[in-house]
Amino acid sequence: xxxxxxxxxxxxxxxxxxxxxxxxxxxxxxxxxxxxxxxxxxxxxxxxxxxxxxxxxxxxxxxxxxxxxxxxxxxxxxxxxxxxxxxxxxxxxxxxxxxxxxxxxxxxxxxxxxxxxxxxxxxxxxxxxxxxxxxxxxxxxxxxxxxxxxxxxxxxxxxxxxxxxxxxxxxxxxxxxxxxxxxxxxxxxxxxxxxxxxxxxxxxxxxxxxxxxxxxxxxxxxxxxxxxxxxxxxxxxxxxxxxxxxxxxxxxxxx
Numbered sequence: 001x002x003x004x005x006x007x008x009x010x011x012x013x014x015x016x017x018x019x020x021x022x023x024x025x026x027x028x029x030x031x032x033x034x035x036x037x038x039x040x041x042x043x044x045x046x047x048x049x050x051x052x053x054x055x056x057x058x059x060x061x062x063x064x065x066x067x068x069x070x071x072x073x074x075x076x077x078x079x080x081x082x083x084x085x086x087x088x089x090x091x092x093x094x095x096x097x098x099x100x101x102x103x104x105x106x107x108x109x110x111x112x113x114x115x116x117x118x119x120x121x122x123x124x125x126x127x128x129x130x131x132x133x134x135x136x137x138x139x140x141x142x143x144x145x146x147x148x149x150x151x152x153x154x155x156x157x158x159x160x161x162x163x164x165x166x167x168x169x170x171x172x173x174x175x176x177x178x179x180x181x182x183x184x185x186x187x188x189x190x191x192x193x194x195x196x197x198x199x200x201x202x203x204x205x206x207x208x209x210x211x212x213x214x215x216x217x218x219x220x221x222x223x224x225x226x227x228x229x230x231x232x233x234x235x236x237x238x239x240x241x242x243x244x245x246x247x248x249x250x251x252x253x254x255x
Contacts, residue, residue, distance in 0.1 A: 066093035082114040098224035188222030
């Protein structure tokens with residue numbers, strides 16, 4: 001009889017310890033979850049979640065890429081109030097719906113205000129956007145366009161660019177190479193402008209130069225990237241073209 005009482009007492013102790021262990025584990029889980037939210041680490045971190053949401057938005061609006069890297073500065077940021085002090089989005093090998101591949105793109109936004117309910121961007125204090133297109137990607141893009149001259153291709157040189165075309169004149173194919181500069185056109189266009197001094201030395205008829213410019217331009221259109229950008233500068237370096245501008249927040253697509 002005494003042995004049975006001892007066994008009951010032992011079982012009761014084990015049950016009590018089991019309950020205590022469960023309570024301890026539950027409290028530890030709550031503390032760990034709180035630490036994740038407070039310290040800003042782990043999958044439940046709201047800043048990390050916001051960064052992933054921005055990357056998903058970029059994939060939907062701009063297009064797929066080899067990678068999107070998003071960084072939100074924590075200092076001065078309050079996601080509860082929809083305020084982001086600084087947001088950086090970097091894309092590598094971004095493929096637009098128009099078929100243009102942007103080798104590297106970076107957008108840096110300051111003082112971003114987001115509507116918490118709709119999650120739409122309301123305002124941006126300042127923004128900087130830089131995009132880089134490689135020569136081979138530009139030529140692949142031009143090759144698929146039906147509105148340009150036959151066998152047109154680009155060369156991006158240091159401080160200038162060249163357009164090589166093979167138009168047919170009186171039934172004959174005439175290879176022509178024109179050098180010039182990229183310039184900004186209206187409504188986010190990047191145009192090629194031939195250097196007429198160089199053209200004069202090549203003895204190419206002026207009407208043919210103008211025909212080539214009309215057929216090759218615009219070289220690129222910003223609206224093909226899916227983002228409302230205002231271009232401020234465009235230049236060429238060896239093997240690549242670089243365009244700089246800023247974001248037009250009022251025309252941002254809502255998705």
